[in-house]
Amino acid sequence: AQKITQTQPGMFVQEKEAVTLDCTYDTSDPSYGLFWYKQPSSGEMIFLIYQGSYDQQNATEGRYSLNFQKARKSANLVISASQLGDSAMYFCAMRVNQAGTALIFGKGTTLSVSS
Amino acid sequence: DAGVIQSPRHEVTEMGQEVTLRCKPISGHDYLFWYRQTMMRGLELLIYFNNNVPIDDSGMPEDRFSAKMPNASFSTLKIQPSEPRDSAVYFCASSAYRDRDHEQYFGPGTRLTVT
Numbered sequence: 340a341q342k343i344t345q346t347q348p349g350m351f352v353q354e355k356e357a358v359t360l361d362c363t364y365d366t367s368d369p370s371y372g373l374f375w376y377k378q379p380s381s382g383e384m385i386f387l388i389y390q391g392s393y394d395q396q397n398a399t400e401g402r403y404s405l406n407f408q409k410a411r412k413s414a415n416l417v418i419s420a421s422q423l424g425d426s427a428m429y430f431c432a433m434r435v436n437q438a439g440t441a442l443i444f445g446k447g448t449t450l451s452v453s454s
Numbered sequence: 455d456a457g458v459i460q461s462p463r464h465e466v467t468e469m470g471q472e473v474t475l476r477c478k479p480i481s482g483h484d485y486l487f488w489y490r491q492t493m494m495r496g497l498e499l500l501i502y503f504n505n506n507v508p509i510d511d512s513g514m515p516e517d518r519f520s521a522k523m524p525n526a527s528f529s530t531l532k533i534q535p536s537e538p539r540d541s542a543v544y545f546c547a548s549s550a551y552r553d554r555d556h557e558q559y560f561g562p563g564t565r566l567t568v569t
Contacts, residue, residue, distance in 0.1 A: 383562050441510065442497075
Protein backbone atom coordinates (compact mmCIF):
# COMPACT_ATOMS: atom_id res chain seq x y z
CA ALA A 340 0.00 0.00 0.00
CA GLN A 341 1.17 3.52 -0.72
CA LYS A 342 1.64 5.68 2.32
CA ILE A 343 3.26 8.91 3.45
CA THR A 344 4.37 9.29 7.06
CA GLN A 345 5.20 12.55 8.78
CA THR A 346 6.15 11.78 12.37
CA GLN A 347 6.61 15.33 13.65
CA PRO A 348 3.28 16.92 14.60
CA GLY A 349 5.02 20.18 15.44
CA MET A 350 8.44 21.75 15.06
CA PHE A 351 9.83 24.92 16.57
CA VAL A 352 12.74 26.94 15.20
CA GLN A 353 14.20 30.38 15.62
CA GLU A 354 14.52 32.87 12.83
CA LYS A 355 17.55 32.39 10.58
CA GLU A 356 18.08 28.81 11.70
CA ALA A 357 17.71 25.81 9.40
CA VAL A 358 15.03 23.21 10.03
CA THR A 359 14.38 19.73 8.67
CA LEU A 360 10.87 18.33 8.32
CA ASP A 361 10.77 14.56 8.07
CA CYS A 362 8.88 12.50 5.54
CA THR A 363 9.02 8.80 4.78
CA TYR A 364 7.10 7.06 2.07
CA ASP A 365 6.12 3.58 1.09
CA THR A 366 5.50 2.34 -2.42
CA SER A 367 6.56 -0.63 -4.49
CA ASP A 368 6.26 1.30 -7.74
CA PRO A 369 9.67 2.33 -9.14
CA SER A 370 8.24 5.49 -10.69
CA TYR A 371 6.88 8.12 -8.34
CA GLY A 372 7.11 11.76 -7.45
CA LEU A 373 7.42 13.42 -4.09
CA PHE A 374 6.06 16.88 -3.29
CA TRP A 375 6.04 19.32 -0.44
CA TYR A 376 3.24 21.81 0.05
CA LYS A 377 2.90 24.65 2.52
CA GLN A 378 -0.44 25.58 4.07
CA PRO A 379 -0.39 28.87 5.98
CA SER A 380 -3.13 29.80 8.41
CA SER A 381 -5.04 31.41 5.55
CA GLY A 382 -5.66 27.90 4.23
CA GLU A 383 -4.32 27.83 0.71
CA MET A 384 -2.02 25.04 -0.47
CA ILE A 385 1.26 26.31 -1.89
CA PHE A 386 3.56 24.05 -3.90
CA LEU A 387 7.17 24.20 -2.69
CA ILE A 388 9.31 21.53 -4.28
CA TYR A 389 9.27 18.30 -6.30
CA GLN A 390 11.55 15.26 -6.49
CA GLY A 391 11.19 12.53 -9.08
CA SER A 392 12.17 8.99 -8.18
CA TYR A 393 14.70 8.85 -11.01
CA ASP A 394 16.24 12.23 -10.32
CA GLN A 395 19.92 11.86 -9.49
CA GLN A 396 20.26 15.10 -7.61
CA ASN A 397 18.34 16.48 -4.68
CA ALA A 398 15.84 19.14 -5.67
CA THR A 399 16.36 22.73 -4.57
CA GLU A 400 14.12 25.78 -4.83
CA GLY A 401 15.53 28.87 -3.19
CA ARG A 402 15.64 28.28 0.57
CA TYR A 403 13.97 24.88 0.18
CA SER A 404 15.83 21.69 -0.53
CA LEU A 405 14.71 18.11 -0.51
CA ASN A 406 16.99 15.54 1.07
CA PHE A 407 16.08 12.48 -0.98
CA GLN A 408 17.36 9.15 0.35
CA LYS A 409 15.86 6.53 -1.90
CA ALA A 410 17.14 3.47 -0.05
CA ARG A 411 15.65 4.76 3.17
CA LYS A 412 12.50 5.94 1.41
CA SER A 413 12.79 9.35 2.93
CA ALA A 414 12.21 12.79 1.42
CA ASN A 415 12.92 15.36 4.09
CA LEU A 416 12.35 19.05 3.49
CA VAL A 417 15.13 21.38 4.59
CA ILE A 418 14.35 25.05 5.03
CA SER A 419 17.45 27.18 5.38
CA ALA A 420 17.47 30.56 7.14
CA SER A 421 13.93 30.30 8.52
CA GLN A 422 11.71 33.36 8.37
CA LEU A 423 8.65 34.28 10.42
CA GLY A 424 6.57 33.81 7.29
CA ASP A 425 7.58 30.16 7.16
CA SER A 426 5.25 29.43 10.09
CA ALA A 427 2.66 27.11 8.58
CA MET A 428 1.59 23.51 8.16
CA TYR A 429 3.78 21.51 5.77
CA PHE A 430 2.56 18.48 3.88
CA CYS A 431 4.60 15.81 2.19
CA ALA A 432 2.82 14.09 -0.70
CA MET A 433 3.46 11.34 -3.20
CA ARG A 434 2.24 10.68 -6.73
CA VAL A 435 2.65 7.12 -7.83
CA ASN A 436 2.97 5.70 -11.31
CA GLN A 437 1.86 7.55 -14.35
CA ALA A 438 1.57 11.28 -14.45
CA GLY A 439 -1.64 12.82 -13.38
CA THR A 440 -2.69 10.45 -10.68
CA ALA A 441 -3.77 11.88 -7.39
CA LEU A 442 -1.53 12.81 -4.51
CA ILE A 443 -1.36 10.87 -1.28
CA PHE A 444 -0.72 13.24 1.60
CA GLY A 445 0.89 12.84 4.98
CA LYS A 446 -0.75 14.22 8.11
CA GLY A 447 1.41 17.31 8.06
CA THR A 448 3.87 19.06 10.36
CA THR A 449 3.19 22.42 11.96
CA LEU A 450 6.25 24.65 11.86
CA SER A 451 6.48 27.61 14.22
CA VAL A 452 9.23 30.17 13.65
CA SER A 453 9.99 32.57 16.47
CA SER A 454 12.04 35.77 16.53
CA ASP B 455 -3.26 33.23 -15.11
CA ALA B 456 -5.87 33.56 -12.40
CA GLY B 457 -5.11 30.18 -10.89
CA VAL B 458 -7.72 27.65 -9.83
CA ILE B 459 -10.95 29.38 -8.89
CA GLN B 460 -13.41 27.93 -6.41
CA SER B 461 -16.77 29.17 -5.30
CA PRO B 462 -18.19 29.77 -2.85
CA ARG B 463 -15.33 30.33 -0.43
CA HIS B 464 -17.57 29.68 2.54
CA GLU B 465 -20.85 27.80 2.72
CA VAL B 466 -23.05 27.29 5.74
CA THR B 467 -26.07 25.11 5.27
CA GLU B 468 -28.49 23.04 7.26
CA MET B 469 -28.52 19.28 7.35
CA GLY B 470 -30.52 17.84 4.51
CA GLN B 471 -29.91 20.68 2.09
CA GLU B 472 -28.19 20.31 -1.26
CA VAL B 473 -24.77 21.87 -1.59
CA THR B 474 -22.95 22.58 -4.85
CA LEU B 475 -19.27 23.49 -4.94
CA ARG B 476 -17.76 24.90 -8.11
CA CYS B 477 -14.31 24.87 -9.62
CA LYS B 478 -12.64 26.47 -12.62
CA PRO B 479 -9.24 24.88 -13.34
CA ILE B 480 -6.27 26.64 -14.85
CA SER B 481 -6.70 27.02 -18.59
CA GLY B 482 -4.91 24.27 -20.48
CA HIS B 483 -4.77 21.86 -17.59
CA ASP B 484 -6.12 18.43 -18.41
CA TYR B 485 -6.40 16.98 -14.91
CA LEU B 486 -8.79 18.11 -12.20
CA PHE B 487 -8.88 16.83 -8.65
CA TRP B 488 -11.28 17.23 -5.74
CA TYR B 489 -9.82 16.80 -2.25
CA ARG B 490 -11.37 17.10 1.19
CA GLN B 491 -9.49 18.22 4.30
CA THR B 492 -10.64 17.46 7.83
CA MET B 493 -8.83 17.42 11.14
CA MET B 494 -9.51 13.73 11.61
CA ARG B 495 -8.67 12.40 8.16
CA GLY B 496 -6.32 15.04 6.78
CA LEU B 497 -6.27 15.61 3.01
CA GLU B 498 -7.92 12.89 1.00
CA LEU B 499 -8.80 12.51 -2.64
CA LEU B 500 -12.46 12.37 -3.53
CA ILE B 501 -12.34 12.11 -7.32
CA TYR B 502 -10.26 13.17 -10.27
CA PHE B 503 -10.87 13.78 -13.96
CA ASN B 504 -8.67 13.57 -17.03
CA ASN B 505 -9.89 15.44 -20.09
CA ASN B 506 -13.29 15.81 -18.41
CA VAL B 507 -13.67 12.07 -17.83
CA PRO B 508 -13.81 10.73 -14.26
CA ILE B 509 -10.86 8.41 -13.70
CA ASP B 510 -10.95 7.51 -10.04
CA ASP B 511 -13.93 8.16 -7.78
CA SER B 512 -13.03 5.61 -5.13
CA GLY B 513 -12.68 8.36 -2.56
CA MET B 514 -16.23 9.61 -2.92
CA PRO B 515 -17.77 8.83 0.47
CA GLU B 516 -21.15 7.61 -0.63
CA ASP B 517 -24.00 8.14 -3.04
CA ARG B 518 -24.76 11.51 -1.53
CA PHE B 519 -21.69 12.85 -3.28
CA SER B 520 -21.50 13.39 -7.03
CA ALA B 521 -19.09 15.26 -9.28
CA LYS B 522 -19.29 16.38 -12.86
CA MET B 523 -17.03 18.06 -15.36
CA PRO B 524 -19.17 19.12 -18.33
CA ASN B 525 -16.28 20.90 -20.03
CA ALA B 526 -12.59 21.66 -19.63
CA SER B 527 -13.18 24.83 -17.66
CA PHE B 528 -15.77 23.84 -15.10
CA SER B 529 -16.45 21.18 -12.50
CA THR B 530 -18.98 20.76 -9.71
CA LEU B 531 -19.09 18.70 -6.55
CA LYS B 532 -22.57 18.18 -5.22
CA ILE B 533 -23.67 16.84 -1.84
CA GLN B 534 -27.31 15.85 -1.52
CA PRO B 535 -28.48 15.61 1.19
CA SER B 536 -25.75 17.20 3.28
CA GLU B 537 -24.90 15.98 6.79
CA PRO B 538 -22.90 17.55 9.63
CA ARG B 539 -20.05 15.08 9.05
CA ASP B 540 -19.56 16.60 5.59
CA SER B 541 -18.22 19.75 7.24
CA ALA B 542 -14.71 20.21 5.87
CA VAL B 543 -12.60 22.27 3.50
CA TYR B 544 -12.99 21.10 -0.07
CA PHE B 545 -10.12 21.80 -2.43
CA CYS B 546 -10.07 21.66 -6.18
CA ALA B 547 -6.71 21.27 -7.91
CA SER B 548 -5.57 21.02 -11.51
CA SER B 549 -2.44 19.90 -13.31
CA ALA B 550 -1.06 19.51 -16.80
CA TYR B 551 0.37 16.29 -18.18
CA ARG B 552 2.87 18.29 -20.24
CA ASP B 553 4.52 19.72 -17.12
CA ARG B 554 7.51 17.69 -16.00
CA ASP B 555 6.70 17.91 -12.34
CA HIS B 556 2.96 17.44 -12.83
CA GLU B 557 2.52 19.59 -9.80
CA GLN B 558 -1.02 20.21 -8.76
CA TYR B 559 -2.17 23.78 -8.34
CA PHE B 560 -4.74 24.14 -5.63
CA GLY B 561 -7.64 26.52 -5.42
CA PRO B 562 -8.30 28.49 -2.23
CA GLY B 563 -10.79 25.89 -1.00
CA THR B 564 -14.42 26.01 0.05
CA ARG B 565 -15.06 25.82 3.78
CA LEU B 566 -18.33 23.94 4.23
CA THR B 567 -20.21 23.93 7.49
CA VAL B 568 -23.31 21.78 7.81
CA THR B 569 -25.39 22.46 10.92
